[in-house]
Amino acid sequence: MTPHDQLLELSRNLWWSWNPDALTLFTRLNRNAFEASLNNPIVALKFAKQDTLEDPYVIEQIDSVYRKFRRYMEEPGGEEDGPRVSYFCMEYGLHESMPLYSGGLGILAGDHVKAASDVGLPFTAVGLFIREGYFRQYFDADGVQHDDYPAIDVTNHPVELVTDSEGKAVVVTVHSGEEPIRIRAFRMLVGKSTLYLLDTDFAENPYWIRFLTRRLYQGDRVTRLQQEVILGIGGVRMLRALGIETDVWHMNEGHCAFLSLELLRESLHAGRSFDDACAHVRSRCVFTTHTPVPAGHDRFNPGNFNWIMKTFRGELGLDEHTLLGMGRVDVNDPGEEFTMTVLGLKLSRAANGVSKLNGEVARRQWHHLYSDRPVEDVPIGHITNGIHLPTWASPASRTFLRTNLGSWTNDREKQTTWDRIDDVPDQAIWEYRRKLRKNLIDFVNRKIAQQTLPQTSLLNPRALTIGFARRFATYKRAPLLFNDIERVANLFSKYERSIQVIYAGKAHPADEGGKEFIRTIYELSKRSEFKGRLIFLENYNMEIGRMLVSGCDVWLNNPRRPYEASGTSGQKIALHGGLNLSILDGWWPEGYDGTNGWAIGEDASHEIKDPHIQDTEDAEFLYQVLENDVMPLFNKRGPDGLPSEWIQMIRSSIRSLTYRFSAHRMILDYAHQMYREPVEETV
Numbered sequence: 001m002t003p004h005d006q007l008l009e010l011s012r013n014l015w016w017s018w019n020p021d022a023l024t025l026f027t028r029l030n031r032n033a034f035e036a037s038l039n040n041p042i043v044a045l046k047f048a049k050q051d052t053l054e055d056p057y058v059i060e061q062i063d064s065v066y067r068k069f070r071r072y073m074e075e076p077g078g079e080e081d082g083p084r085v086s087y088f089c090m091e092y093g094l095h096e097s098m099p100l101y102s103g104g105l106g107i108l109a110g111d112h113v114k115a116a117s118d119v120g121l122p123f124t125a126v127g128l129f130i131r132e133g134y135f136r137q138y139f140d141a142d143g144v145q146h147d148d149y150p151a152i153d154v155t156n157h158p159v160e161l162v163t164d165s166e167g168k169a170v171v172v173t174v175h176s177g178e179e180p181i182r183i184r185a186f187r188m189l190v191g192k193s194t195l196y197l198l199d200t201d202f203a204e205n206p207y208w209i210r211f212l213t214r215r216l217y218q219g220d221r222v223t224r225l226q227q228e229v230i231l232g233i234g235g236v237r238m239l240r241a242l243g244i245e246t247d248v249w250h251m252n253e254g255h256c257a258f259l260s261l262e263l264l265r266e267s268l269h270a271g272r273s274f275d276d277a278c279a280h281v282r283s284r285c286v287f288t289t290h291t292p293v294p295a296g297h298d299r300f301n302p303g304n305f306n307w308i309m310k311t312f313r314g315e316l317g318l319d320e321h322t323l324l325g326m327g328r329v330d331v332n333d334p335g336e337e338f339t340m341t342v343l344g345l346k347l348s349r350a351a352n353g354v355s356k357l358n359g360e361v362a363r364r365q366w367h368h369l370y371s372d373r374p375v376e377d378v379p380i381g382h383i384t385n386g387i388h389l390p391t392w393a394s395p396a397s398r399t400f401l402r403t404n405l406g407s408w409t410n411d412r413e414k415q416t417t418w419d420r421i422d423d424v425p426d427q428a429i430w431e432y433r434r435k436l437r438k439n440l441i442d443f444v445n446r447k448i449a450q451q452t453l454p455q456t457s458l459l460n461p462r463a464l465t466i467g468f469a470r471r472f473a474t475y476k477r478a479p480l481l482f483n484d485i486e487r488v489a490n491l492f493s494k495y496e497r498s499i500q501v502i503y504a505g506k507a508h509p510a511d512e513g514g515k516e517f518i519r520t521i522y523e524l525s526k527r528s529e530f531k532g533r534l535i536f537l538e539n540y541n542m543e544i545g546r547m548l549v550s551g552c553d554v555w556l557n558n559p560r561r562p563y564e565a566s567g568t569s570g571q572k573i574a575l576h577g578g579l580n581l582s583i584l585d586g587w588w589p590e591g592y593d594g595t596n597g598w599a600i601g602e603d604a605s606h607e608i609k610d611p612h613i614q615d616t617e618d619a620e621f622l623y624q625v626l627e628n629d630v631m632p633l634f635n636k637r638g639p640d641g642l643p644s645e646w647i648q649m650i651r652s653s654i655r656s657l658t659y660r661f662s663a664h665r666m667i668l669d670y671a672h673q674m675y676r677e678p679v680e681e682t683v
């Protein structure tokens with residue numbers, strides 16, 4: 001194999017996205033091309049400089065990375081004998097160069113696919129080929145967000161059209177009403193896992209159909225319904241056409257739940273009675289719900305549903321009433337909409353929320369579907385989300401961890417590795433923090449020089465740096481810190497040289513409230529009290545996320561309880577020695593132990609209060625923690641100039657949070673609790 005062939009193979013497996021050695025190699029081929037393409041190896045290889053490719057040192061590096069890749073692919077991960085899983089999700093966040101995601105759900109799904117590969121689970125993922133997925137964010141002079149949709153060019157990405165033995169695209173068909181929708185697929189390799197991306201954007205479809213798979217969570221209800229038909233029904237048909245066998249079907253959030261109806265159709269065609277067929281499907285499906293936010297649960301009005309599902313209903317051989325009933329809590333209520341989550345719950349053998357608290361909330365939320373039993377017996381458990389550590393660990397943190405904790409990736413990220421942080425001296429931990437903070441500030445200064453939203457940086461590499469980056473959904477309350485502007489201005493003036501805050505995030509293009517939040521923060525950033533020390537970083541994506549979670553000292557998370565099902569960005573900061581400052585929502589009630597970060601307010605109350613009252617109360621709690629705990633502790637230095645109590649909290653955070661909230665722990669929980677359940681045989 002020539003070095004070029006090795007590079008070609010490396011560039012076509014997303015393994016590179018969590019292996020910095022590989023990324024460094026591609027950077028070396030052509031740094032400008034690599035960076036201009038959002039760190040895309042295929043583009044870097046296309047524009048590789050010839051003399052670099054001939055450099056003996058580079059050739060040796062290529063060979064070494066390539067051998068590492070082959071070892072990974074061949075080495076058993078321990079779960080090879082597990083059931084064959086087909087995992088469906090609307091979005092996947094695998095790398096910033098592949099904008100197939102819009103937020104936390106996608107990032108989580110991407111991490112899930114990578115972790116499945118690490119442990120060797122036989123794993124196939126299915127999604128949509130969202131060519132205009134994650135929009136680019138830019139601003140006008142008034143600080144109003146605008147969106148722009150650079151399209152994925154298949155020749156520049158690690159995707160390959162799926163073809164048959166004659167080289168022709170494999171095409172399956174579903175229907176919208178009576179109109180056929182033809183679907184082809186692109187294959188993407190993610191370590192040992194395979195992701196199939198379904199696509200309608202080709203000449204055999206009329207124009208309106210070609211557009212269906214282009215964008216995520218946009219367009220009207222009918223478009224959404226059609227997308228979900230493509231994903232769920234089309235996805236199963238595609239896997240069948242490819243001969244991929246499945247023991248467990250995992251519906252990750254309701255968008256893909258139509259897959260269960262296609263399995264039902266197969267089962268009915270095999271001659272089963274309706275009840276037997278439902279039981280058969282149920283015995284093979286599991287379902288995960290990711291949000292208590294009502295808008296996160298797709299509901300379709302019966303008129304649209306009957307229209308779009310007309311042909312499929314004929315194939316099922318069911319009447320309208322029965323089919324609609326599969327997505328209704330009260331099957332006899334003709335006014336009730338068809339809810340994807342209800343379908344997913346009805347046709348799965350097991351269901352889970354994504355944190356302990358979210359499990360409880362989901363049991364209450366869906367209790368009416370199981371009104372014959374007490375709320376604690378609602379069959380929805382929980383598996384708390386976790387992050388794929390190799391994806392989120394910054395290069396500097398890898399060096400630190402390797403030097404101080406040993407080989408954490410080879411130890412498969414086990415808990416004992418992280419316990420060793422207790423033996424690392426204060427000095428080393430503080431230097432680690434300073435380095436990461438400095439890297440972040442350099443990065444921010446470079447980025448804001450290029451952005452459309454004018455920002456001034458007076459960021460200080462020694463100041464306590466607070467980060468807030470996530471989707472600007474209104475329940476996440478981005479501007480909560482500024483609820484009482486005078487109060488926070490006083491804090492900034494008291495700690496003049498030692499507090500700064502960095503925000504980043506996109507609002508959904510139709511979410512005026514979220515856009516207004518960004519504008520508010522932008523306006524505040526121009527005020528003299530905050531200027532240069534309150535920064536809005538434009539165009540949040542996985543790269544910006546990686547930088548922020550590594551460099552920030554404190555990660556602020558203040559959603560309106562209990563709407564944050566899990567949240568994962570705070571999990572990414574623990575291994576970098578950042579500390580969480582968070583409402584006790586999502587994963588944090590499980591993570592927080594009083595020594596490893598801070599809670600804003602009281603333990604997750606289930607009571608939903610008037611939003612205005614809750615905001616005022618939570619802001620007050622936030623100010624108290626900042627004034628009484630966070631700021632004094634950061635500034636309390638010993639004779640050696642080090643904040644030893646703060647450093648002790650860092651140790652506690654790294655030790656108690658990193659492994660427990662890793663995707664490695666998460667995938668094993670799924671493998672053992674959800675996937676491996678014995679399949680009941682039905683006749």
Ligand SMILES: *Cc1c(COP(=O)(O)O)cnc(C)c1O
Nearest residue numbers: 103104470541542545567568569
């Ligand atoms: C981690 C991450 C998220 C999820 O963050 P939450 O805290 O769960 O909202 C969203 N977007 C990006 C780019 C991320 O890296």
